[in-house]
Amino acid sequence: xxxxxxxxxxxxxxxxxxxxxxxxxxxxxxxxxxxxxxxxxxxxxxxxxxxxxxxxxxxxxxxxxxxxxxxxxxxxxxxxxxxxxxxxxxxxxxxxxxxxxxxxxxxxxxx
Amino acid sequence: xxxxxxxxxxxxxxxxxxxxxxxxxxxxxxxxxxxxxxxxxxxxxxxxxxxxxxxxxxxxxxxxxxxxxxxxxxxxxxxxxxxxxxxxxxxxxxxxxxxxxxxxxxxxxxxxx
Numbered sequence: 276x277x278x279x280x281x282x283x284x285x286x287x288x289x290x291x292x293x294x295x296x297x298x299x300x301x302x303x304x305x306x307x308x309x310x311x312x313x314x315x316x317x318x319x320x321x322x323x324x325x326x327x328x329x330x331x332x333x334x335x336x337x338x339x340x341x342x343x344x345x346x347x348x349x350x351x352x353x354x355x356x357x358x359x360x361x362x363x364x365x366x367x368x369x370x371x372x373x374x375x376x377x378x379x380x381x382x383x384x385x386x
Numbered sequence: 387x388x389x390x391x392x393x394x395x396x397x398x399x400x401x402x403x404x405x406x407x408x409x410x411x412x413x414x415x416x417x418x419x420x421x422x423x424x425x426x427x428x429x430x431x432x433x434x435x436x437x438x439x440x441x442x443x444x445x446x447x448x449x450x451x452x453x454x455x456x457x458x459x460x461x462x463x464x465x466x467x468x469x470x471x472x473x474x475x476x477x478x479x480x481x482x483x484x485x486x487x488x489x490x491x492x493x494x495x496x497x498x499x
Contacts (some may be wrong), residue, residue: 315395318430377422
């Protein structure tokens with residue numbers, strides 16, 4: 276979906292290095308979310324945002340931080356990557372009462 | 387605490403037959419339920435939804451049934467087609483949660499020609 280893009284699509288990084296994933300939307304949606312997908316766990320919420328500079332933790336937020344300085348951008352940062360953060364990361368956007376529109380995902384490998 | 391659970395990691399059916407995917411939830415505050423479909427290397431895409439005021443919603447080959455007393459919903463696909471092979475996620479939200487969705491683990495559906 277052209278309304279939401281994630282970058283990079285793939286990344287390999289070393290343990291202990293910082294990593295930032297970017298989500299960009301052109302839909303002007305208020306809500307933005309970061310999920311991770313792991314086998315046996317489905318999609319788990321990391322952090323979400325309900326407006327510029329308004330963010331909150333999800334169920335698996337340890338080791339992650341987020342920032343939203345503009346409506347269109349939601350950044351996910353791994354301050355010091357660990358192997359347990361190897362996963363596929365999805366960004367999603369929504370408005371109240373609507374379902375989510377997901378990005379295509381970022382496959383992150385921490386070696 | 388897994389509030390939305392899909393107990394079957396995988397399901398295999400023959401083309402033309404019915405596929406039934408199941409989902410259970412524990413949070414009685416959930417009042418809106420959705421199914422998402424995911425192909426490899428793509429993000430999940432919305433398939434069908436149902437509000438708690440209904441017990442059935444149909445869209446072409448896809449029907450979602452909701453049993454509130456049992457806290458159970460199911461997705462029926464009939465007839466199943468090979469292109470339906472994907473991972474299906476059940477999701478739920480509660481009014482007042484800012485539409486935040488809780489997802490199940492997913493079920494890999496394989497439709498064999």
